[in-house]
Amino acid sequence: MAEYVEAATDDERIAADDQRGLSTAEVAARVEQGRVNDVPARASRSAWEIVRSNVFTRINAIFAVLAVIIFSTGYLLDGLFAVLIVANSVVGIVQELRAKRTLDRLAIVSQARPRVRRDGRTAELDPAKIVADDVIEIGQGDQIIVDGQVLTVGSLEVDESLLTGESDSVLKHPGDPMLSGSFVVAGAGTYRATRVGREAYAARLAQEASRFTLVNSELRNGINTILKVITYLMVPAGALSIYNQLSGDQPLPDALRGMVAALVPMVPEGLILMTSIAFAVGVIRLGRRQCLVNELPAIEGLARVDVVCADKTGTLTENTLRLSTIRPFGDAAESGLALAALAATDPRPNPSLQAIARGTPENPAWHADQVVPFSSARKWSGAHFAEHGSWVLGAPDVLLAEGRPERAEAEGLADAGLRVLLLGRARALEPLRAVAPAALIVLEQRIRDDAQSTVDYFGSEQVAVKVISGDNAASVGAVARSLTLPGAGTPLDARTLPEDREELATVMEKATVFGRVTPDQKRTMVAALRSRGHTVAMTGDGVNDVLALKDADIGVAMGSGSPASRSVAQIVLLDNAFATLPQVVAEGRRVIGNIERVATLFLTKTVYSVLLALMVGVPGLIGFDALPYPFLPRHVTITGWFTIGLPAFVLSLAPNAERARPGFVGRVLRLSVPAGIVIAAACFTSYVLVYPGTGGQTAQVQASTTALITLISMALWVLGIVARPYTWWKAGLITVMTATSVLMFVLPLPQRLFLLDPSQVGHTLTAFAVSAAGIVLLEIVWWVAPRVLGPRWAGPHR
Incomplete structure (x- = not known):
């Protein structure tokens, strides 16, 4: 009997400890032991990682080697391109750090704050402050932050599908294990933290309880494809340039300068930088509107969405x-x-x-x-x-x-x-x-004040809005009708929907309003729409939306929604404003459209650089006299500044409301490749027509100046094409770049610094004549080719 009484007393003491939670001293002891939940709440690069990723890049490494070669010749001014190493790194670091600060600040606001018992009181805590043996209270919609053991239950049901793939909820009893990454679908209870930090189940699986595959980014994939092709082209062109310049009769310093001048413009040094900046600025702009972007490509993804599945309650x-x-x-x-x-x-x-x-x-x-x-x-x-x-x-x-x-x-x-x-x-x-x-x-x-304007916006942009709710179909239909949503007059009860995926997809494409939808059905409906090639965004705020949010192309959660819904969404609207979605779409369109413009400029430069290197190098390879490369490194540097670098920076941040279209790589290549071919051919023609063969340094400088006039004239024209349709600021940008380029050839100081000599009027007229012919070909590519070959040949932003 005594043993029984002692056991009962122990049980009572344990129960009392559960009610009281840890004491301040016990918490301090566990912190001292390192038994703290130290896993970051969201994947975020540290400041050092940002600096390292922007400084130690493949492009910076290439430029650093070339800069060392140039500096060894003593011609320091030809190493101006090395400034790009510093500029690219500094600009990238500054913008990413600004975006990180914005994201971290918003993440703190959006962060799930579990209710923890300590010293007999319950308070919301930062997840990182949870220690082992903490008693945590949970209720419907809460995400399980750390692993633990159930203490008390009130019909507690937990969904572990994000971890196990099993969609059925699990009824929990005292003593059952709790896994981080799961969430409560019904009931309430308490559990004791047993494994925290990197020991927790979800942390061992994926460092984050709710982390899943990244948003598919056509922009990111397209740029990776383009860079891969460029790498293959650079190898033979670069090797030929090195052989041609070093095997001729030139002095070694001049040969090295020609080799570097041929290699530098082949590298699209600003393309990745401009893409990163565009995304980072998008994060900052959306952050000002209280929109948290958990994955940067989600901005692009929402711009490509053609179906928005919206929950009624909390969204409309x-x-x-x-x-x-x-x-x-x-x-x-x-x-x-x-x-x-x-x-x-x-x-x-x-x-x-x-x-x-x-x-x-x-x-x-x-x-x-x-x-x-x-x-x-x-x-x-x-x-x-x-x-x-x-x-x-x-x-x-x-x-x-x-x-x-x-x-x-x-x-x-x-x-x-x-x-x-x-x-x-x-x-x-x-x-x-x-x-x-x-x-x-x-x-x-x-009904939300902003719901009507948001629905109208999506309607004008040919984005279908589907209302998917667990409420009565008639009630959902009445709300949809008040918003004048097409198809709202015939709401469907989800209990009557077919189970076959193909049949369901057909119904989903035709109908607009659905009521009595279960969480599993929401997930199936999203999958059915995606199976028909639709890009689907799912908005929601409740625990019943979690599975659909996870499986949609883009998941959008409301800031006041359940912690579980916020944890799986790529975008969180912290101010709960449905009207913020059009702003996210606009940012995505700005990023996509502007990067398309910028990519066209950089790839045009790469194409004409590779081709010009081949045109100059092939004659020497087949037995003719080797031609020195027409440009010095300083020439290609200033050309890049005035025709690509500065304009690209402005264009990448400009407003752009054009609809996102698939086929990013194809559209960029359809202008940049023909334009690069025309420019390379025109530059080579100008150079050959005036190249003296002999005549000393002055004649060589005059021939190089002629080729450079041709190059800059046509590159500025490509900039003008890419900037269409014109606005006042675009016209001003082109005017400033053109005026700066002209002054470079006219003023004595830049003539001396950049070794330019336009004094031969005949040479200059030759450059303008060849440029004019090349410009006509560029306009044919832009206007005539799509009409002859079909719309798929249309360049970007037509």
Whole structure:
């Protein structure tokens, strides 16, 4: 007996410790031992990683080697391109650090803050401050931050599908394990943290509980493809340039300068930089609108979306509800007391129960000995009260059979856009049996002020909006009709949808409004749309949206939503404003459109540089006199500044509202390749026409100047093509770049610095004549080729 009493005493002490949680001293001891949850809440590069990734790049390494070669010749001015190493690194570091600060600040706001018991009190803590043995309270929608062991439960159901792939929720009991990365779908409880930090289950799997595959980025994939092709082209062209320059009669310093001048412009040094800057600036701009972007390519992804699946509650309507009326079918007083008692049984009530609790009398002190919490799969909650029987609250069309007058009355109210719940008596709760209707509970929901303008925007942009909700189909349809959404007049009940994926995809493409959708169905509906080639964005705020948010191309969560929904979304609207989505689309379009322009400029330079190196090198390879490369490194550096570098920086940050189109690589190459061929041919022609063969340094400088005039003239024309359609600032940009280039050839100081001699009028006229012919060919490529070869040959931004 003594042993039994001692055991009971120990159990009581443990239970008391669970209620109290750790003491301040116990927490300090665990911190001292390093038993802290030190896994970062989100993947974010450190400042050192940002610096390292911007300084130690392949392009910087190439330029550094070439700079050393040039500096060894003593011609320091020809090493101006080395400034690009510093410029690229500094600009990239500054912008990424600004974006990091923005993301980290917003991430703190969006971060799930678990409720932890310490010293007998409960408080919300930063996840990083949780220590081993902390007692954590959880409720519906909460994400499990660390591994642990269940202590107490109130019909606690946990979804572990993000970890295991199993979609069925798991009913938890005291002593059961809890895995980080899962989330609560129903009920409430407490658990003790057993493994924290990098020892936690999800951390061992993927460093982040909810991390999943990156957004597919056509821009990123396209640029990687382009760089791979450029690498293959640079190898033979570079080798030929090295052989040609070093095997001729030139002095070694001159040969090295020609070799470096041929190699430097082949490298698209600013393409990756400009892409990173464009994304980083997009993050900063959206951050000012309280939009957290968890994955940078998500900005681009949303710009390509053609279907937006929106949840009704919390997205189209405000998340708060108001109890309008109670329509009893019997004893009104008893129904009111039962309703208040049900609201009091849930420690973490959803918006419907919150509205009921605010609108009903004080808790009548009914004692609940059995509680079934609400879940999106069941569509109802209930409790058994010792002296008052079992009561349920939920969807009328789920709790009542078809044909019941009470159900018909509820559907009539739902047609007006009201949310209607049924309060009823039940013979048993698990399984639910014999529900007798007691009252209809009518809740009012307010449509967001920004919902109409956002729906109108997507309609004007040919983006289909599908309303997918767990509410009654008639109620969802009424809200959709008030927003004049096409197809809102025929809402569908998801319980009637086909299970076959192909049949479901057909229905999804035709219909617009769906009600009574379960969480698994939301996921299946998103997959069905994607199977037809649609790019799908899913918006939501509840635990029932998590699976669909995860599987959509782009998941968008509301900041006031559940921690689980925020953790899996790529974009979080912290101010809960549905109207922010058009701003994200606009940023994505700006990034895509501007990088397309910038890529065209850089790739045109690479193409003409490779081809010019081949044109100069091949004659010497087949037995003719070797030609010195027409340009010095300083020439290609200033050409890059005025025709590509500075304009590209401005264009990459400019407004751009053009719709995103697939085929980024094809469109860029369709202009840059022909333009590069024409420019290379024109430069080579000008150079050969005036090249003296002999005549000393002065004649060589004059020939180089002629080729450079041709190159800059045509490169500026390509800039003008890429900048179309014109605005005042684009015209100003081109004017400034043209004027600066002209002054470089006219003023004595830049002539001396850059070794330019345009004094031979005949040579200059030759350069302009060849340039004019080349410009005509460029315009033919731009205007005529699409009409002859079809729209697929249209250049970017037509």
